[in-house]
Amino acid sequence: MPVKLRPATPADVPHLERWDHEPHVIAATSDDPEADVAFEDAEWLEEVSNDDPASAYLIAEIDGRPIGAMQVIDPALERTHYWGKDCPPNLCAMDIWIGEADCLGNGYGTEMMTIAINRAFADPKVEAIVIDPLNSNTDAHRFYQRLGFRPTGRRLFDDDDCLVHRLDRADWRFGDADA
Numbered sequence: 001m002p003v004k005l006r007p008a009t010p011a012d013v014p015h016l017e018r019w020d021h022e023p024h025v026i027a028a029t030s031d032d033p034e035a036d037v038a039f040e041d042a043e044w045l046e047e048v049s050n051d052d053p054a055s056a057y058l059i060a061e062i063d064g065r066p067i068g069a070m071q072v073i074d075p076a077l078e079r080t081h082y083w084g085k086d087c088p089p090n091l092c093a094m095d096i097w098i099g100e101a102d103c104l105g106n107g108y109g110t111e112m113m114t115i116a117i118n119r120a121f122a123d124p125k126v127e128a129i130v131i132d133p134l135n136s137n138t139d140a141h142r143f144y145q146r147l148g149f150r151p152t153g154r155r156l157f158d159d160d161d162c163l164v165h166r167l168d169r170a171d172w173r174f175g176d177a178d179a
């Protein structure tokens with residue numbers, strides 16, 4: 001597999017900040033047509049340096065070139081309680097964005113998800129992966145559903161109208177790929 005998925009470090013902050021200004025990343029994070037930055041509240045140095053054991057930022061590289069990022073959390077334990085204080089245990093929540101526009105649609109996102117899902121399901125306690133694309137991001141819905149995710153319902157996260165998707169362990173078909 002050409003994609004390497006490694007922990008983010010402070011040296012990745014310039015890429016993360018640059019990717020926040022890419023139109024395709026902005027479109028995936030806000031329905032506001034006036035939005036000019038993605039993840040506007042993110043202080044990336046703080047985010048990648050955070051010591052929350054229930055949250056990890058990962059960077060995808062192709063031949064040493066950073067191309068995108070993921071956040072992988074335990075949504076029941078993660079400190080901001082983004083998924084709500086009543087979130088059940090034994091789930092893993094993910095977010096993914098390819099920052100480099102020339103790397104979209106080349107299968108890299110599928111590889112990133114495959115690696116991250118295999119790592120998550122390597123923990124026998126993890127029952128399912130959950131993900132919260134905007135309801136408007138139909139390209140991403142197709143991407144997730146091809147991996148086996150199923151939509152479970154609309155949900156507002158702050159002002160974001162999302163269509164939550166869930167991948168149960170029994171529905172994961174790509175478990176032989178490199179973890």
Ligand SMILES: CC(C)(COP(=O)(O)OP(=O)(O)OC[C@H]1O[C@@H](n2cnc3c(N)ncnc32)[C@H](O)[C@@H]1OP(=O)(O)O)[C@@H](O)C(=O)NCCC(=O)NCCS
Pocket residue numbers: 024025028095096097098099103104105106107108109110111131132133134137138139140141142143144
């Ligand atoms: C979603 C995303 C990670 C998929 O990775 P990818 O490497 O582009 O996708 P792959 O080549 O593995 O698979 C192709 C599928 O990705 C989806 N896709 C492609 N470009 C996309 C884009 N700009 N935005 C969202 N999804 C896209 C489509 O479903 C596409 O399938 P199609 O051929 O039926 O149109 C990537 O496109 C991306 O980062 N998009 C912008 C951010 C985003 O939407 N993140 C998800 C938010 S929850």
